[in-house]
Amino acid sequence: xxxxxxxxxxxxxxxxxxxxxxxxxxxxxxxxxxxxxxxxxxxxxxxxxxxxxxxxxxxxxxxxxxxxxxxxxxxxxxxxxxxxxxxxxxxxxxxxxxxxxxxxxxxxxxxxxxxxxxxxxxxxxxxxxxxxxxxxxxxxxxxxxxxxxxxxxxxxxxxxxxxxxxxxxxxxxxxxxxxxxxxxxxxxxxxxxxxxxxxxx
Amino acid sequence: xxxxxxxxxxxxxxxxxxxxxxxxxxxxxxxxxxxxxxxxxxxxxxxxxxxxxxxxxxxxxxxxxxxxxxxxxxxxxxxxxxxxxxxxxxxxxxxxxxxxxxxxxxxxxxxxxxxxxxxxxxxxxxxxxxxxxxxxxxxxxxxxxxxxx
Numbered sequence: 001x002x003x004x005x006x007x008x009x010x011x012x013x014x015x016x017x018x019x020x021x022x023x024x025x026x027x028x029x030x031x032x033x034x035x036x037x038x039x040x041x042x043x044x045x046x047x048x049x050x051x052x053x054x055x056x057x058x059x060x061x062x063x064x065x066x067x068x069x070x071x072x073x074x075x076x077x078x079x080x081x082x083x084x085x086x087x088x089x090x091x092x093x094x095x096x097x098x099x100x101x102x103x104x105x106x107x108x109x110x111x112x113x114x115x116x117x118x119x120x121x122x123x124x125x126x127x128x129x130x131x132x133x134x135x136x137x138x139x140x141x142x143x144x145x146x147x148x149x150x151x152x153x154x155x156x157x158x159x160x161x162x163x164x165x166x167x168x169x170x171x172x173x174x175x176x177x178x179x180x181x182x183x184x185x186x187x188x189x190x191x192x193x194x195x196x197x198x199x200x201x
Numbered sequence: 202x203x204x205x206x207x208x209x210x211x212x213x214x215x216x217x218x219x220x221x222x223x224x225x226x227x228x229x230x231x232x233x234x235x236x237x238x239x240x241x242x243x244x245x246x247x248x249x250x251x252x253x254x255x256x257x258x259x260x261x262x263x264x265x266x267x268x269x270x271x272x273x274x275x276x277x278x279x280x281x282x283x284x285x286x287x288x289x290x291x292x293x294x295x296x297x298x299x300x301x302x303x304x305x306x307x308x309x310x311x312x313x314x315x316x317x318x319x320x321x322x323x324x325x326x327x328x329x330x331x332x333x334x335x336x337x338x339x340x341x342x343x344x345x346x347x348x349x350x
Contacts, residue, residue: 091297
C-alpha cells in the first residue's frame, strides 16, 4: 500500500512530538519552516492556552490572533520585564514629543501666515525646528527601523484588520490604564530612553 | 494549647495565586508579593492567558527588584488579551505606530511650509495642517472621519 500523503507535521506538533492530524488547530498558522514562532509562543503562553484561545475565535480571526501572540511572545522573550508594554510606553512617549513639536511648528507657521513674513532673519530659528523634526524622525527610525514596516505589513496584509473595531473595543481606555502603570514604575523604558531597539523577528 | 492550625494570629492569608490554585501559600511563594488576596481577578486573568507555571518560570528568571514591573506588565497584557482576544495589546501598538507615523509626516509637512515662508518662496501648498490624510490624527479621534482603514 502506498503511503498516505506525507505532509510534514506543523511546527507545533513537531515541537510537541505528536502526530499532526488533519484537523490540527495549529497547522495553518505554525508552518514547519518557522519552528521558532511556535517555540516562543509555547514558552510564553503555553500550547493549551493557545489552543483554548484559538478555539474561542472564528476561523478568519485566528491568523491575526496567532501573529499577535507571536509578536507578544517575541517581545516578552526579548524584554522579560516589560514585553510589549515597553513598546507601548515608548510609542506613547514618542507621540507626546511629536504632539509638542507639532504644536510648536504650527504656532510658528501661523505667525508666518498671519504676518506674511518672508524674511531670512528667522531662518536660523526654523532650522532649529527642522533639526528637531529631523532628530525625531531619526529617533523614530533608529528605534523602529523594521518594526514599523513589519507590523504594518503583518496587519495590513489583507487579513481584515480594522482599526475602527479596535477603537470600539475601548483600546484607548487600556492605554489610559497604562498611564497609571507608568507612573507606578520606579524606572521605565520611557524615562531611560529604551536600551535597544525592540523589533519583532 | 490550641491546635496550631486553629490560631490565625500569625498566619498570613494565602495569596490570590495559591488561593486560586488551592495550595498552601508558603513563606517563599513567588506569587505572594504581587498577587495579594484582595485582588483575585488579577491572578485569574494572568493565569488564564499565560498560565501559572509560565509566570512562575518568568519571575524566577528576573531579578527580584524587577518582578513587580514584570507582573504589572503581564497583568496589562492579559487584560488586553481578554478584552481583545484577536489582537491583545498589539492592537494598541499598531494604532500608536500609525499615530506616530502620521504625526511625523504632519510635522515634516509643517516644517516644510515654514521653510517655504522663511525662504520667501511663498505660500505653502495647502492651508493650515494641509492634507486630507485618512491616517491623520483626526481620523483616530473620530473628527470628521468615518473610520476604517
